[in-house]
Amino acid sequence: MQEQNFRELYLQTLEKMSDLTERQKKVLQAALELFAAQGFEATTSAQIAEKAGVSVGSVYHHFPNKQAILIAVLTPVFRGTLESVADEFMTNTFSRGFVTLDEFITNVVRDRMTYIHDNATELKLMFGQLLTNVQFVEQIKAFFGKQLELFVLPTIERFKKEGKIADLPNEIILQLTLGTIVAYFGKLILNIESLPIEQEINIISTLLIKALRP
C-alpha cells in the first residue's frame, strides 16, 4: 500500500462519493464483501469485477487503482461507525436528557450492539485495516478521539459530578464498556452462538451498570 498517497487519494475519492452511479455502487458492494472476507491484498480486481458483474476495465474506469476502491469502501464504514456515534448519541441518547445511569448505559449498549449486528461485514474490513494500515489507524484515532472528547467524555464527567458513576479513570470506563460491547463482534466473527440480541443487550447493560455504579 503506497501509504504516502493515502490522504490525497482519500480526499480525491471523497469528492466523487457524493454521486455514485449504480455501477459504482455495485463495485463498492462487491469490494466490501470480498475485502471483508479475504482481506484487501488477497482480493483481486478480477474478483471484484466478476462479483459486481462488470468488466475489469470498468472497475478501473471509475477508480484509479485498487487502493482507491479500498478508500471508497472504507469511507462510509468509517463514517457510519464513528460519525453515527455523534448523530445517534445526540439524537437518541444525550438529547433525551437521561437522568439515570441505567438509561444511559442501556442506550449506549443497544445503540452500538445493534450497529455491530447490522454492519458486521463493514466492521470486519475496518478491523482488518486497523491491524495493518498505519494511515488508517491515524485517521480512526483522530476521528474517534474527537467524538469522545465532544460527546462521550463530557457525559461521563457529568455522571461523575452527580455521583452517579464510580470514580474511575475514563480510560478504564471505556475499556470495560467498549471491550464488552466489541466482544460481541468477536462472537459474530468466531460464529459463536449468542442469546437473542435483545436479551444480550439487557444482560450486558445490567452487568456494566453494576460494575460502574459508585
Added chain:
Amino acid sequence: MQEQNFRELYLQTLEKMSDLTERQKKVLQAALELFAAQGFEATTSAQIAEKAGVSVGSVYHHFPNKQAILIAVLTPVFRGTLESVADEFMTNTFSRGFVTLDEFITNVVRDRMTYIHDNATELKLMFGQLLTNVQFVEQIKAFFGKQLELFVLPTIERFKKEGKIADLPNEIILQLTLGTIVAYFGKLILNIESLPIEQEINIISTLLIKALRP
C-alpha cells in the same frame, strides 16, 4: 491460500518445530514481524529473506512454501495463547485452590494481560488471521473451546455453585471478562496510553469482580 492443505501442512510443520536451527529461527522471527506489521499477503518471500539476513533460496530450503512459514509462525502463537491457559491456569491459579472470586479474577486478569503485553506482535498476527483465514478460525475455536471446557468453565461452575458469582450465562461472563481484557490489546494496537500495567490489572480486576459478584 490453499485452504485444503492447511491441516496437512500444519501437521508436517509441527514435526519439524521441535528442533529449529538458528537459521530457521531467524526466518520465523522475521516472518512474524512482517506478517504482523503488513499482513501475510502483503509480505513477500524476499522481504522475509532480507529481514532474516538469509537468501530466498535458504528460506525455501527450510520451508516448502510461504504458507508453511505462516503456520510455523502461528503455531507457537497459537500454543502460547491457548495452551498456556491450561498450563498457567493449572499451575498458577487452579492448582492453588483459590477460595475467593477476587483471587481467581485477579489472577486471570494478570495472567492474560501480561501475556498480551509481552506478545503484542504475535497477537496482532493472530487477530489478522482470525479475520480472513477460515481454517484458522476453526482451529482456534476447537482448541479454545476445549480449553474452556476443561479448565475455565468448570471453575466458573464451581463458583456458581458456591454462590460466589452471579448467576449469569457463561457466555456473558466470558464476554465481559475477555472483552475487557482484550480491549487492552486494542489500546496497544491503537497506541493509546495506558496506566502502568500493574495499576491496570488492579483496577480492571476490581471492576470485573464488582460486576460478577452475586
Added chain:
Amino acid sequence: MQEQNFRELYLQTLEKMSDLTERQKKVLQAALELFAAQGFEATTSAQIAEKAGVSVGSVYHHFPNKQAILIAVLTPVFRGTLESVADEFMTNTFSRGFVTLDEFITNVVRDRMTYIHDNATELKLMFGQLLTNVQFVEQIKAFFGKQLELFVLPTIERFKKEGKIADLPNEIILQLTLGTIVAYFGKLILNIESLPIEQEINIISTLLIKALRP
C-alpha cells in the same frame, strides 16, 4: 502501428482534409502539440480529447483511429515542409531569375530557416516519425526526391554550368547546405540561444556561399 494500412489511410484522410470543421481543427492542433512533445505512442486519445476540449467519442467520430489522426496531422506538415519548397522556390527564388549564387543561397537559407523557426513543433513531430516510421520515411524520400529532381538539382546544375559553384557532387552540396540549416532546428530543440534570426541567416548564407564558390 499497422503499417500495411498507412497508404490507404493516408488517401482516405486526404480526401477529408479539404474541409475541416472547427472541432476537427481543434483536435488536430491538440494532437500535433502532444505528438510533438511526447511522441505518438506516448500520447493517449484521452489526452488529445482533453486538450482539444472535446469528448473522446467526438475524436473518434471524426477520425477512424489514432493513426488517422497522426496522418491527418502529418499531412500538412509534410506538405508545408516539402511542397512549399516548390511553391516558394518558384515564386520567390527561381522565378525571379537569380543571377548570382549569393542571392540564391541567401534566399534558400532565409526561406528554410524562417520555415523552421515558424514550424518547430510540426518539424519535431516529423523528425520523430522519420526515426521510427518506415512508411513515413518512404513517403518523405519519394516526395523529397521528386522536389529535388524538379526544382533544386536543375538549378544547382545550372550554376555548375555557369561556373558559379564549385564542382562538387550534388549530395555533398545538399549535405552541407541542408545540414547547416537543419542544425538551426537542433538549436531550437535543445533550447540553445541563437543570434537574432536575421543575423543568423546572413552569417550562415555568407559561410555557405564561401564554401560553395568555385
Added chain:
Amino acid sequence: MQEQNFRELYLQTLEKMSDLTERQKKVLQAALELFAAQGFEATTSAQIAEKAGVSVGSVYHHFPNKQAILIAVLTPVFRGTLESVADEFMTNTFSRGFVTLDEFITNVVRDRMTYIHDNATELKLMFGQLLTNVQFVEQIKAFFGKQLELFVLPTIERFKKEGKIADLPNEIILQLTLGTIVAYFGKLILNIESLPIEQEINIISTLLIKALRP
C-alpha cells in the same frame, strides 16, 4: 515516463552498469535495437525478452522497470557519444599539437563521421530521446556543454588568435561543422546512398576548411 525519477533511476542504474552479466548484456543489446527501430514506447517487455532469448520475468529480475532498461541502454550511448569526444579529441587530435586548420578539421570530421558510421543504431535511439525526453535533453546539454567548454572551444579560440580561422561566432562555427557532420547521420537514417566514407570525409573536410578559412 515518470520524469521525476529519471535522475534517481539513472544513478541507481549506473552503479550496476560496471559489472554486467552476460544475460544483462543480451537484454540491453536487444533493447537497444528495438528502441532504436521502433521507439521506446512502442517496444514491449515481451519483445525485449524474446529478442534477448530470456523470459520476461528475467528482464525484470535485473531491471526494476522498462525505464531503467532505457537508462541502462542510453548511458553507454551517451558516454560513447560525448565522453569519447574528450578522449578521442585529446588523444587523436589535440594532443598531436596540430598546427594547421586543415589537419584539425579533417581529424574532427573523420573522428565524428566514423563514430556515426559505427554507431548509427545507438545514435538513432539518442535522437529519438532528444525529441521527447526533457530530462535527457538536460543531461545531454549539460554534458555536451562541458565537453565543448573544456576541449573544443579553447582550440577554436586558439585558431582565432593565430588568425587561422575566420572571426565568426563560435555557435556559427559549430552549427556549420556539426550540422554538416550530423547530416551524414541523416543520410544513413534515410537510407540515402553516400560516397565511400573516406571520400566523404575528404570532401566534407575540404568544404568546411574552405568555409572557415579567414
Added chain:
DNA sequence: GATGAATGAGATTTCATTCAT
C-alpha cells in the same frame, strides 16, 4: 453529432517457487 461509460486485449509488473551452481 456529441458524450463519456464500458470493454477487452494487451502491457507492465510482481512474486512464489524452482534450480543450477
Added chain:
DNA sequence: AATGAATGAAATCTCATTCAT
C-alpha cells in the same frame, strides 16, 4: 546447505476503440 538468478503464472493497470444514450 546456501545462494540468488531464472521463470511462469497471475495480478494490476492502460488504453484504443465501441456503443448506448
